[in-house]
Amino acid sequence: MNLQEFFAMGGYAFYVWTSYGICFVVLLANIVLPILQRKQFLRQLALKQKRQNP
Amino acid sequence: MKPIRRQRLILIILMVVGIGTAVGFALKSFNENLMYFFSTTDVMAGKAPKDALFRLGGMVVKGSVQRPGDGLTVHFKLTDFSKEVAVEYTGILPDLFREGQGIVANGKLDERGVFVAQEVLAKHDENYMPPEVKASLKKQVEGK
């Protein structure tokens, strides 16, 4: 099996790769978003603390 | 466990069991409406609606598929292994449509008793295997 055949998925490339693509994006977002939000939240808290006791 | 927690636990269990029973009874009474399709036996017994669209499910009878004329119109028979119903359909069939395949067709019965389908969906089974395995299984069955 060569690479081209692999990507063609026996003619079902659109359905198979769209499925995997959507799955990948959704799962990645579920990890990345909470991490970014947490970092931002910690930054805000640190700023607040600095203002309160300089 | 403290009495207050025991009380909450019992309350939660009662709630889940109560809702479960209620939904169970509701589903039982709506049972007919939740059926996605009628079987061919149902249709022959006159259970299917007359002059209204309904779905018919069954296996395509081997050797019954005919394409008279332009090739877009297909005639075939559906079976549930006890009764057969003749079906007529004009249009594009799904990839999985073939003889011996389970399908669900949406349409209505005409006065000849032929089911005129407007839509044909394929219902595949829950078995997954490589083509070679299928071929050898088939050989075994035929060998017997």
Add this chain to the structure above:
Amino acid sequence: MFLIPDSVGRFFHRMASPPHFYAFTEKLLPWLTGIFLILLACGLYGGLYLAPPDYQQGDSYRIIYIHVPSAWMSLFIYMMMAVAGAIGLIWRIKLAEIVAISSASVGASFTFIALVTGSLWGKPMWGTWWVWDARLTSELILLFLYLGVIGLYNAIDDKRTASKAVAILALVGVVNIPIIHYSVEWWNTLHQGPTVTKMDKPSIHVSMLVPLLLMALAFKFYYVIAMLQRAKLELLQRERTANWVKKLIEEQK
């Protein structure tokens, strides 16, 4: 003594201390991520490359490797959410409430993936994107239950009250779980019956089954990772005034 011994309860209380939990997840997450990535790589390689095409469906059946594990996870996570919610209701453990609400978004994602990939599989095989049969409809209701839980939680400002409301909604929705699982057996549906969990003869070839189970295991690990990431954020937001959070920020400087 009633159902659960006191010693188990005490263990949960100790584990449920927020700073302890936060530090514990920090240590646990790299390991979980490592195992998840290995399982995922093996599962994808096996499913997309090694496994042969299906005798009936050709290569399109390869969607099974994300569709079925996602659908399993959508049910599994719902049960985890309902159980965590119940523990929160009975013992008033803050951490159980956080696990429950952190599970909701992961569960909603898996339900969404199961529905979308099912649709993308249904189009070429059945000939339609969507049908209102019992299996598909009950899975869609599950998505609405998850979204309801998330929406309700965000609508109530006091998070302890919100958690109680959410737990009750989740427990009411538990009734949908057996309906989804048995829908293909109780009613005529377009969806086929269960493959892996049925009791009699095996109906999936072993070369196709192994990657499927690997993917299912990988998704289990993914759930724990994603849930913990969400839980850490949730915990910080709730405990913003606690001393351990202040210390944490000072350490980061």
